[in-house]
Amino acid sequence: MSDVIANTGYDVVVVGAGAAGLNAALVLSRARRRVAVVDAGEPRNAPAAHMHGFLSRDGMPPAALLEVGRAEAAGYGTAFIDGRVDHVERAGPGFSVRLTGGAALDARRLVVATGLRDELPDIPGLAERWGRDVLHCPYCHGYEVRDRPLGVLGSSPGAVHQALLLRQWSEDVVLFTHTLDLTAGDRERLTARGVRLIGGRIKRVTRDGVSGVELADGRTVPRAAVFVFPRMVPNDALLTALGCRTEDGWVATDRTGRTSVPGVWAAGNVADPRAQVVTAAGMGAAAAFAVNADLLDEDVDRAVQRHRDAAALAGGEGR
Secondary structure, X not given: OHHXXXXXXXXEEEEOOOHHHHHHHHHHHHOOOOEEEEEOOOOOOOOOOOOOOOOXXXXXXXXXXXXXXXXXXXXOOOEEEEOOEEEEEEEOOXXXXXXXOOXXXXXXXXXXXXXXXXXXXXXXXXXXXXXXXXEOOHHHHOHHHOOXXXXXXXXXXXXXXXXXXXXXXXXXXXXXXXXXOOOHHHHHHHHHHOOEEEOOOEXXXXXXXXXXXXXXXXXXXXXXXXXXXXXXXXXXXXXXXXXXXXXXXEEOOOOOOEOOOOOEEEOHHHOOOOOOHHHHHHHHHHHHXXXXXXXXXXXXXXXXXXXXXXXXXXXXHHO
């Protein structure tokens, strides 16, 4: 780490070493850019034993993917710094990336891939089982709990869609209405789809051989797994502090991840809560292509200016 910190000037600093950040670093390093990745070691999917829906990587543990990704990027010269970015400042045409502890990295461009955090409802038992038998994404985990008794916790309006969707994986799906105010249309759609509704407040999620949902009235409904729709909050403090424009609570980007602040890109869940691992990796690659093109324009402009200066100097000496 000390050798990396001592060499502080980079074409690109990538903040975050999840799938988006690593793929951005890989593409940029292969383009022979000087790249540093700063990562605090807090991946969103750390509680999950396996990830799914990623071609050629289906079923791979998330930590194993990150380990392989780091090794691949490092093989092309990417520098890795285990630490946290405290803040970013403008420094001439580029940026000064300040790390917690005082060190700083100079960067011509910045890719922020800091992800998001899942805020769970205040129901006892959820956090302890999160990523194991308390789940949120049917596409990520539905197949693994197929044909088993499933529950959906009615803690947000997204629970209705979640319950309707989960019927593709199981014929035994219960929606615990909890605090949810279902419309007549919701009830009709759920009933028609074969989703059973159970009213009453949820007291806690239990684990005694099998998962269960305990209600405030004392009933416990056994379930093999329960799904909950968390509140997804982007880890975008670095971006908003730089003045990046937001829309509906998320940093606004173009299709390449370019933000409203020149020289700054955002990739992965920090910009798109729907992005799965494979999607985030693609977003990182798209950002890398755009960043390299932006750097190329700057490199060419500088080369042209040097060429003109040299020609002017040669002309002056010839007189």
